[in-house]
Amino acid sequence: MTDEMLKRLATELEKADDITVLTHAHPDGDTVGAGFGLVYYLRGMGKRANVKNSEDFPQKFSYLFKDYADMDFEEKCVISADIADVTLLGDGLSGYADRIDICIDHHKSNRMPAKKSFVDGECCAVSLIIYELIRFMGGSITPLIADCLYTGIATDTGCFMFENTSPEAHRAAADLIGFGAGAAFINREMFQVKSRGRILAEQEIIGSMRFEFGGQMAIITVTNSQIERFGFERSELDGFAGIPVSVEGVRIGVTLKQQAEDPGVFKASIRTVDTDASAIAARLGGGGHNRAAGCTVAGTAEEAAEKVIEAARASL
Amino acid sequence: MTDEMLKRLATELEKADDITVLTHAHPDGDTVGAGFGLVYYLRGMGKRANVKNSEDFPQKFSYLFKDYADMDFEEKCVISADIADVTLLGDGLSGYADRIDICIDHHKSNRMPAKKSFVDGECCAVSLIIYELIRFMGGSITPLIADCLYTGIATDTGCFMFENTSPEAHRAAADLIGFGAGAAFINREMFQVKSRGRILAEQEIIGSMRFEFGGQMAIITVTNSQIERFGFERSELDGFAGIPVSVEGVRIGVTLKQQAEDPGVFKASIRTVDTDASAIAARLGGGGHNRAAGCTVAGTAEEAAEKVIEAARASL
Numbered sequence: 315m316t317d318e319m320l321k322r323l324a325t326e327l328e329k330a331d332d333i334t335v336l337t338h339a340h341p342d343g344d345t346v347g348a349g350f351g352l353v354y355y356l357r358g359m360g361k362r363a364n365v366k367n368s369e370d371f372p373q374k375f376s377y378l379f380k381d382y383a384d385m386d387f388e389e390k391c392v393i394s395a396d397i398a399d400v401t402l403l404g405d406g407l408s409g410y411a412d413r414i415d416i417c418i419d420h421h422k423s424n425r426m427p428a429k430k431s432f433v434d435g436e437c438c439a440v441s442l443i444i445y446e447l448i449r450f451m452g453g454s455i456t457p458l459i460a461d462c463l464y465t466g467i468a469t470d471t472g473c474f475m476f477e478n479t480s481p482e483a484h485r486a487a488a489d490l491i492g493f494g495a496g497a498a499f500i501n502r503e504m505f506q507v508k509s510r511g512r513i514l515a516e517q518e519i520i521g522s523m524r525f526e527f528g529g530q531m532a533i534i535t536v537t538n539s540q541i542e543r544f545g546f547e548r549s550e551l552d553g554f555a556g557i558p559v560s561v562e563g564v565r566i567g568v569t570l571k572q573q574a575e576d577p578g579v580f581k582a583s584i585r586t587v588d589t590d591a592s593a594i595a596a597r598l599g600g601g602g603h604n605r606a607a608g609c610t611v612a613g614t615a616e617e618a619a620e621k622v623i624e625a626a627r628a629s630l
Numbered sequence: 631m632t633d634e635m636l637k638r639l640a641t642e643l644e645k646a647d648d649i650t651v652l653t654h655a656h657p658d659g660d661t662v663g664a665g666f667g668l669v670y671y672l673r674g675m676g677k678r679a680n681v682k683n684s685e686d687f688p689q690k691f692s693y694l695f696k697d698y699a700d701m702d703f704e705e706k707c708v709i710s711a712d713i714a715d716v717t718l719l720g721d722g723l724s725g726y727a728d729r730i731d732i733c734i735d736h737h738k739s740n741r742m743p744a745k746k747s748f749v750d751g752e753c754c755a756v757s758l759i760i761y762e763l764i765r766f767m768g769g770s771i772t773p774l775i776a777d778c779l780y781t782g783i784a785t786d787t788g789c790f791m792f793e794n795t796s797p798e799a800h801r802a803a804a805d806l807i808g809f810g811a812g813a814a815f816i817n818r819e820m821f822q823v824k825s826r827g828r829i830l831a832e833q834e835i836i837g838s839m840r841f842e843f844g845g846q847m848a849i850i851t852v853t854n855s856q857i858e859r860f861g862f863e864r865s866e867l868d869g870f871a872g873i874p875v876s877v878e879g880v881r882i883g884v885t886l887k888q889q890a891e892d893p894g895v896f897k898a899s900i901r902t903v904d905t906d907a908s909a910i911a912a913r914l915g916g917g918g919h920n921r922a923a924g925c926t927v928a929g930t931a932e933e934a935a936e937k938v939i940e941a942a943r944a945s946l
Contacts, residue, residue: 484804
């Protein structure tokens with residue numbers, strides 16, 4: 315984010331108080347890390363601030379909020395962190411759709427209505443924007459804030475593996491480790507540890523991987539019955555998105571996840587090697603980034619696969 | 631590495647010429663990256679230098695040497711890069727065992743006989759030492775050298791995921807991307823792309839994972855017949871080492887790989903969460919780092935597994 319944008323954002327935050335920071339539904343490491351990181355920083359400035367999600371935050375991020383408790387205040391400022399669109403607020407926060415004062419995001423497709431928007435579509439993580447902001451404001455970064463921001467940067471860059479990993483992301487990680495981020499613990503929790511159920515499910519799901527366009531596209535499908543049968547957590551599904559695109563020769567990898575609340579709908583996670591993933595997602599009403607995007611597709615697993623294959627055709 | 635050590639090493643390199651840089655057998659990204667990176671840097675200083683390995687360098691690193699050709703000279707200085715012991719020279723380079731002038735390494739267990747040794751057991755990669763050295767010497771880092779050193783740092787830290795990842799590793803990565811390292815390409819080649827054969831083999835091998843000590847230890851075995859049957863490359867075996875230790879609750883993960891040249895011997899890769907991997911390896915005559923170590927074990931797959939289970943017992 316440019317210094318000019320950081321300056322304007324800092325000015326907004328300095329005059330704000332009694333703040334609610336919203337995070338997106340089905341929260342990932344970046345929205346959780348940026349949300350809690352910002353709230354801890356604002357509280358450190360002597361302000362009242364809470365972080366909210368449509369549902370409970372997943373337990374896998376509990377190291378970021380084990381001592382967190384909501385403060386009691388009458389909300390005067392609402393900030394959204396890492397939320398590209400009102401639909402991503404989720405049912406629990408949908409009432410905030412027309413009440414957002416400050417939007418902080420890194421999705422170039424952002425269309426969140428807000429009084430003031432601070433969107434850096436080139437930045438790999440909102441947590442990196444929050445890091446830059448705190449440094450710009452001369453604030454101090456506690457080990458807990460460092461854990462939050464490291465979590466967001468690491469998860470949104472696939473542990474510094476994805477194309478979006480900038481030198482700034484590495485420099486921030488270096489600094490955050492210096493400020494006490496428990497990178498080894500976080501990396502293990504976020505990227506390495508898998509339950510036995512998840513590992514066995516992975517076997518079955520990979521075994522039925524479908525290839526299209528002469529092996530240039532690969533699709534895997536995760537059904538509700540598999541999640542039940544292998545007994546793993548829905549929050550463990552994140553890592554599946556990277557599997558199809560990891561096969562040699564594959565340029566577009568898609569992971570279809572049947573939705574728990576609506577088995578007739580699949581969430582498609584699209585990962586690409588050299589084509590614009592957000593363009594494919596956009597053809598199905600979704601959006602995202604160059605190499606990672608998503609959308610929802612209605613139908614049976616077979617029908618959903620056919621739809622994403624058609625959407626991908628123009629990109630190959 | 632301390633400035634004092636870097637200064638002594640720089641002095642040695644400045645006066646050296648007609649240099650052979652040795653890399654270790656079954657080369658990994660760090661020995662290849664450090665070896666070629668150092669040779670390209672020395673050549674840039676106007677010196678004659680070659681890099682050698684016991685066998686041909688694996689094709690998966692070909693982006694680092696596609697325009698490389700040996701120079702013709704009478705060798706006057708021999709440097710070993712990332713080689714902890716003479717046995718790791720391999721048959722092809724064993725004649726160098728008593729002729730090493732300068733040893734540059736990051737294995738705290740290093741016992742390489744050399745006229746001058748520069749070992750930093752705290753550094754995550756020899757490629758990071760070479761990076762620090764070039765910066766210390768005020769040398770310039772070409773995009774190709776940046777590719778070499780990024781490859782070494784990224785592979786030895788599991789793409790910045792392992793506990794050995796220091797702030798310095800992240801800062802070096804940031805700088806190397808700035809100097810033109812193709813991080814996205816390298817990460818994909820090193821960490822993401824798997825052949826279909828490898829993916830299918832992984833399924834079968836994970837399915838027969840063995841658990842010991844109430845799930846605190848997990849062991850997988852890769853046999854020569856599996857490699858043949860699934861038709862993947864032996865150089866693709868590196869990634870298997872991280873699989874057993876990724877299971878929830880596992881503290882010691884071991885991957886046993888049957889050796890092509892001697893089916894009665896298994897190479898054990900030991901990865902740990904919170905115990906000293908090198909201590910376990912040492913009980914079987916091997917060595918390595920705190921969280922990643924290795925040894926060779928004779929016997930059938932079953933016998934090899936029993937031996938590593940016994941070696942691990944004292945560490946749990």
